[in-house]
Amino acid sequence: MVGMSQPSPALAPPRVPEAVHRRRWAVLGVLMLSLLIVVLDNSILNVAVRTIAAPAPTGIGATQSELEWSINSYTLVFAGLLFTSGLLGDRLGRKKVLLFGITVFGIGSALAAFSGSPGELIAYRAVMGLGAAFVMPATLAVLMNVFERDEQPKAIGIWAGSVGLAIAIGPITGGVLLEHFWWGSIFLVNVPVVLLALALMIWLVPDSRDPKPGRIDIPGVLLSVLGLVLLVYGIIRGGELASFTDLTVLAPALGGLAVLVLFVLHERRSDHPAIDMSYFKRPAFSAAVAAIALVFFALMGVTFFSAFYLQSVRGYSALQSGLLILPLAIAQMVFAPRARLVVDRFGAKAVCTAGMLLVAAGLAAFALFDASTPVWALEVVFFLQGAGMAHIMPPVTVAIMQALPREKAGSGSAINNTFRQVGGAMGVAVLGSVLSSVYRGEIEGHLGGVPEALRDTAGESIEATLAVASRLGPAGRDLVAPAYDAFLDAMHVTAVASAVIALIGAAVVAAFLPGRTPQATAQAPGAAPAGSGSGSGSRAGVAADDPAPGGAARRGSVPAPGAEAGESARR
Known part of the structure; x- marks a missing residue:
């Protein structure tokens, strides 16, 4: 209770280790670099579609439908796996997931650059979507674990600004590359940036994970992937046909919505849900x-x-x-x-x-x-x-x-x-x-x-x-x-x-x-109220930073159960 003798503040580890706290802005720079190439790649491709449609050797003679699917294959895989990749990051470690995603994205980029046919380009773009699905959620999750709560809004603002930068410089970069090199250069340019990002991640980015993840909700994960893929495919198909009444649009879109309803019902009844649906209340x-x-x-x-x-x-x-x-x-x-x-x-x-x-x-x-x-x-x-x-x-x-x-x-x-x-x-x-x-x-x-x-x-x-x-x-x-x-x-x-x-x-x-x-x-x-000692600028304890129910502990008090485990996992 408040006012009673408490252990020395030195015994309660800060929520973010001091070594990580000191390099937090450098970590944010690495996360922005990773995010930049993932977002930039899509805006570059939009500039290059005319060139890719040209006959060889200028392009690869892609039809309008093939061009659309070179974009859509990426979107379909990316959207379908975003939720799953976030869950895996919490369980396996966000740094590991980030390294995996950026590596796969780099490999997909290199393969896409040397595609010999539209079919190959579509397949390799799907590989890039797989990598991007593991990069995007991990960047924001790592950010939340290297910044204390009072600095998170500023860091997220910079993170969001980098998305705008990528959207704008993509067409400029693509235009410059296409004026001087062949069409595959818009993908190959990702490779050296990926290698730089990998080196900086290994050096600077700390790992973190949920210290008490519980069992994996396999049915929930499968339902989320199936539902999102069907829904996004139906949306894409509707855009292709410029009609949302066609059976090939309605069947996957309504099927996807039905599966997502099943996902929500399953999550509400599961004793180890992939996502706590009460947050949406x-x-x-x-x-x-x-x-x-x-x-x-x-x-x-x-x-x-x-x-x-x-x-x-x-x-x-x-x-x-x-x-x-x-x-x-x-x-x-x-x-x-x-x-x-x-x-x-x-x-x-x-x-x-x-x-x-x-x-x-x-x-x-x-x-x-x-x-x-x-x-x-x-x-x-x-x-x-x-x-x-x-x-x-x-x-x-x-x-x-x-x-x-x-x-x-x-x-x-x-x-x-x-x-x-x-x-x-x-x-x-x-x-x-x-x-x-x-x-x-x-x-x-x-x-x-x-x-x-x-x-x-x-x-x-x-x-x-x-x-x-x-x-x-x-x-x-x-x-x-x-x-x-x-x-x-x-x-x-x-x-x-x-x-x-x-x-x-x-x-x-x-x-x-x-x-x-x-x-x-x-x-x-559930966060500690104002005046509880977790105010702006403090390096608060676990529960003061987290809005977890029942978390009232602050720096200088007894750490919440699992805090030590979480800290050791991050180290």
Whole structure:
């Protein structure tokens, strides 16, 4: 009891060992490097699809469907295994999982660079997705175990800013590589970065794991993988067909949802669940998860059509388009690390709601753009979108990660990344379908002069229409202006739909995220209250850092059961 004689503070080990605490910022740099190459790779590939579609020796002659599956095979494996990889990190050790993931990603990158056919590229991209699925959750889980609770918001802000940096520099890097080297260089460039990251991880990153993981919930793991793979496949298939009523879309999507319902029911009844479903009963936790999914739903959809707008309508090269998106990355890098200061002053509810409204305004602005919109207006909109994202991602990620005990950091990171990935996939598929459907409806009336054999192909997208127009020569010139007009109309409708999704996200966070409280530190349920000795700047004991139920011990008190085991496991 408080006031009674306690053991000397020296007998209670700090939550983060002193040697790890001293090098925490160097560890964060290594984690950002790992995250950078995983996120950057996808944005690079988007720039290279035209080159890969060209016949050998320029490319490998991939068809439109094969190009889509070179992207989708990665997404499918990545999304399906995110949750499982987070659980394995908690049990086997996050450093081990991180080393495994980055090694597999590097091997997949090298193989993809020398693919001799589209089929090989699709297979090796799946290998890269396997590696990335083990890297992404592990970076955030390691971060939570090398920073004390009071520094976690700042570290997560920097972590989130690096995602924005990767999204922006991907197209620039890809454009530079494709101007000077063959298409495989966009994958081969990953290899030296992977080798550097491996060396730094072995040297700097400490291992950590759940000291009392319990039995592995094998049925739960299998259900989660099957459910996520089926759901994401159905979403991807719907985007390919621009229809969500086809049997090949409905069967896997509804089947995936059914399996995930079984997963939830199983987890609620299991005495050793893979994830404690009671966390979702906390409005702040569920609102943060929903915000992640909704903002990426909206943003990935607009990222999808903005690439066509910049390159097909405005005529910018891939490299120029990448440079135009730089303001989005700059805003995230500037504001994300400082978002915690705004949250401390105004509260997570106000900050995240304002961020969502800013993103919604940026998305809605695309409904006003046409072929002659000034470039400075584009730059302002991208900057505002980046600023909005910078005030959404860090607070909601902190809310998710600090709601779980530190020993379950892998699971928390997996939940965060799974909802983000599924939300992004749905955004591309659903909003891409809206774009495609509106475009086809607008352009069909202008395809009367196109040979019947090419008519269906010409109506698929603005790229397809312009390609057919170029093949028809002078007869195809009359198609160019209608194609631009049809795309702009489709983009306007899609932009409004994206903005509506972002507004729904704003309503969710405004209703359920916690507002500003007298305790500015936004402590999770079960954490030590303010004034208990675990305030900002202290290197608190196990339970003071963790929101685990019943954890009231702080530095200088008797360590919670299992603390010594957890500490030795981390050492």
